[in-house]
Amino acid sequence: MVGAATALGLAQMGFNVLVVEKNVPSVEWTEQQPYQLRVSALTRASENILKNLGAWQGIAKRRYHAFTSMRVWDEVNPGEVIFSAAEMDEPNLGYTVENDVIQAALWEQLQAHDKISLCLNESLADVKLYADYAEVIIGETTWQTPLLIGADGAFSKVRELAGIAVEEHSYQQCAVVGCVKTELSHEDACWQRYTANGPFAYLAMSDNVSSIAWYLPEDKKQWALELDDKAFANELEKASGFRLGQVLEVSQRGAFPLVRRHAKHYVLPHLALVGDAAHTIHPQAGQGVNLGLLDAAALVETLSQARQQGKSWGRQSVLRKYERWRRGDNAIVQRSMEGFDWLFKQDSEIKQQIRKPFLSLANRMTWVKNWLMGQALNGREALPNLAKRD
Numbered sequence: 083m084v085g086a087a088t089a090l091g092l093a094q095m096g097f098n099v100l101v102v103e104k105n106v107p108s109v110e111w112t113e114q115q116p117y118q119l120r121v122s123a124l125t126r127a128s129e130n131i132l133k134n135l136g137a138w139q140g141i142a143k144r145r146y147h148a149f150t151s152m153r154v155w156d157e158v159n160p161g162e163v164i165f166s167a168a169e170m171d172e173p174n175l176g177y178t179v180e181n182d183v184i185q186a187a188l189w190e191q192l193q194a195h196d197k198i199s200l201c202l203n204e205s206l207a208d209v210k211l212y213a214d215y216a217e218v219i220i221g222e223t224t225w226q227t228p229l230l231i232g233a234d235g236a237f238s239k240v241r242e243l244a245g246i247a248v249e250e251h252s253y254q255q256c257a258v259v260g261c262v263k264t265e266l267s268h269e270d271a272c273w274q275r276y277t278a279n280g281p282f283a284y285l286a287m288s289d290n291v292s293s294i295a296w297y298l299p300e301d302k303k304q305w306a307l308e309l310d311d312k313a314f315a316n317e318l319e320k321a322s323g324f325r326l327g328q329v330l331e332v333s334q335r336g337a338f339p340l341v342r343r344h345a346k347h348y349v350l351p352h353l354a355l356v357g358d359a360a361h362t363i364h365p366q367a368g369q370g371v372n373l374g375l376l377d378a379a380a381l382v383e384t385l386s387q388a389r390q391q392g393k394s395w396g397r398q399s400v401l402r403k404y405e406r407w408r409r410g411d412n413a414i415v416q417r418s419m420e421g422f423d424w425l426f427k428q429d430s431e432i433k434q435q436i437r438k439p440f441l442s443l444a445n446r447m448t449w450v451k452n453w454l455m456g457q458a459l460n461g462r463e464a465l466p467n468l469a470k471r472d
């Protein structure tokens with residue numbers, strides 16, 4: 083998603099781009115297609131980026147869902163915090179979209195762009211960085227480029243081959259994901275309940291269908307995956323506090339280990355990292371791909387400004403501007419997720435005492451809620467042009 087957005091943004095600014103992708107996304111679509119495992123909650127800034135890149139139509143003609151509120155509570159205290167689009171004078175608080183749908187919509191645009199060449203079903207073999215260019219070996223072919231962008235996900239080969247170190251912290255948790263049909267309507271909301279095991283979330287997808295994110299200690303992963311459908315549905319009902327009634331149907335499920343990663347550098351001479359290649363984050367506030375799309379937009383803007391000013395845009399001095407723009411912001415979001423995790427982890431009586439007034443007070447402090455939601459929806463730092471409304 084992030085690599086495709088970066089490539090498209092650069093091509094639209096007149097750069098020639100070669101995209102190397104080892105798993106080619108399918109652009110085929112039928113309405114009967116079952117819901118996919120991986121779903122992202124997109125912010126307004128991401129919506130704007132995808133609209134400005136011309137990919138939103140591809141999402142709209144497939145499948146997406148606008149959510150209009152977020153409800154957060156925990157299993158021991160009364161009260162809940164409700165973030166509402168109406169209170170913020172916004173039409174919604176974002177969209178839930180399957181990752182495959184986002185990828186397909188971007189891919190359609192990529193394939194049609196005459197500034198983009200595709201090198202498909204290929205994997206990167208080696209990278210060498212020289213004073214004036216980067217050398218990239220793909221299969222039998224060696225390419226020279228003013229800039230190599232690593233958008234190859236959490237286990238980035240580009241990052242590894244360039245020798246960029248990563249700071250890592252395992253949350254000792256996994257996220258079990260899938261889609262379910264519930265007895266009661268999700269009311270176009272995202273619901274998040276904090277339990278002793280970790281958070282549990284329902285994300286509204288369509289009539290009575292929600293995507294789930296069930297966070298569990300790592301050692302419960304196998305147990306959760308091996309439950310039969312009935313037992314799995316019962317566990318989800320318990321984890322959600324029966325908030326949407328009975329779970330009537332469950333889809334295929336999968337589990338992902340949760341690790342915070344931050345590359346020590348986003349840039350080297352003639353090399354830049356974006357998206358999960360640069361950072362991964364606890365997904366409880368659904369910010370991972372949103373941050374990655376902001377990286378893409380910031381990098382596109384940095385490079386095109388440098389080119390307009392006649393600078394060699396692959397130089398580290400230019401790329402550092404991108405790093406300064408994004409690294410601090412990404413670090414703050416990573417750490418604030420940890421703050422939430424700490425506050426809601428039910429491992430001490432004191433925290434429970436803090437949460438009790440927090441939940442009921444926070445819900446009455448409309449301006450605080452609106453400020454927090456505004457930050458999450460629109461992004462924190464100076465927004466790149468691609469992330470702004472027309």
Ligand SMILES: Cc1cc2nc3c(=O)[nH]c(=O)nc-3n(C[C@H](O)[C@H](O)[C@H](O)COP(=O)(O)OP(=O)(O)OC[C@H]3O[C@@H](n4cnc5c(N)ncnc54)[C@H](O)[C@@H]3O)c2cc1C
Binds near residue numbers: 371
């Ligand atoms: C359970 C869970 C829930 C999440 N929910 C949300 C959410 O609600 N909102 C949100 O914003 N984020 C969410 N995230 C995070 C989000 O999924 C990631 O941040 C996002 O997928 C990262 O996108 P990316 O394009 O940077 O990397 P990836 O999606 O990992 O893409 C990397 C691409 O590089 C290609 N590639 C890899 N290696 C090579 C190679 N050697 N050669 C050629 N190609 C290669 C791959 O095929 C792939 O296409 C969630 C994450 C998890 C685990």
